Amino acid sequence: xxxxxxxxxxxxxxxxxxxxxxxxxxxxxxxxxxxxxxxxxxxxxxxxxxxxxxxxxxxxxxxxxxxxxxxxxxxxxxxxxxxxxxxxxxxxxxxxxxxxxxxxxxxxxxxxxxxxxxxxxxxxxxxxxxxxxxxxxxxxxxxxxxxxxxxxxxxxxxxxxxxxxxxxxxxxxxxxxxxxxxxxxxxxxxxxxxxx
Numbered sequence: 001x002x003x004x005x006x007x008x009x010x011x012x013x014x015x016x017x018x019x020x021x022x023x024x025x026x027x028x029x030x031x032x033x034x035x036x037x038x039x040x041x042x043x044x045x046x047x048x049x050x051x052x053x054x055x056x057x058x059x060x061x062x063x064x065x066x067x068x069x070x071x072x073x074x075x076x077x078x079x080x081x082x083x084x085x086x087x088x089x090x091x092x093x094x095x096x097x098x099x100x101x102x103x104x105x106x107x108x109x110x111x112x113x114x115x116x117x118x119x120x121x122x123x124x125x126x127x128x129x130x131x132x133x134x135x136x137x138x139x140x141x142x143x144x145x146x147x148x149x150x151x152x153x154x155x156x157x158x159x160x161x162x163x164x165x166x167x168x169x170x171x172x173x174x175x176x177x178x179x180x181x182x183x184x185x186x187x188x189x190x191x192x193x194x195x196x
Contacts (some may be wrong), residue, residue, distance in 0.1 A: 008106040029058040038104045054080040062086040074101045091188035
């Protein structure tokens with residue numbers, strides 16, 4: 001059985017994935033590099049009603065991300081916009097707002113993928129190498145996959161997913177053969193199974 005890919009990442013998960021601080025992510029969102037979302041119940045925003053995933057304005061909650069650790073545990077969002085919309089809407093009445101914590105904030109998987117592509121995250125190809133595959137990026141993606149999902153039931157499932165990773169992350173859709181990927185995955189899985 002193949003499960004669907006992740007749809008959302010918490011800010012803490014993204015920070016661990018990128019080796020940065022959650023405050024960095026908030027600043028990148030404030031600068032327009034990322035869209036932070038939250039999931040809300042049915043809420044009136046002026047003449048509209050929004051629910052589920054909405055994009056929030058990072059400026060509304062920046063105090064929660066103070067690097068010195070003195071910020072409040074929760075923030076109040078007073079505006080949001082629907083996915084795919086550019087129009088900000090204010091909570092009605094605006095003085096009430098919606099209380100949220102850092103743990104309520106997420107990034108879409110599409111946003112994470114776009115950010116990683118734009119900034120070359122996980123792509124550390126040796127510039128001196130001739131045409132070849134991004135094995136360093138592969139190992140980073142493999143470690144992240146195992147960290148997030150644990151050990152696979154079948155090695156073939158993991159090999160297939162890692163081949164998909166190569167296809168998605170190559171400029172020409174090229175990927176090594178399954179047997180080549182299996183040779184790199186097998187010893188790692190053997191060691192991990194021995195430690196489990």
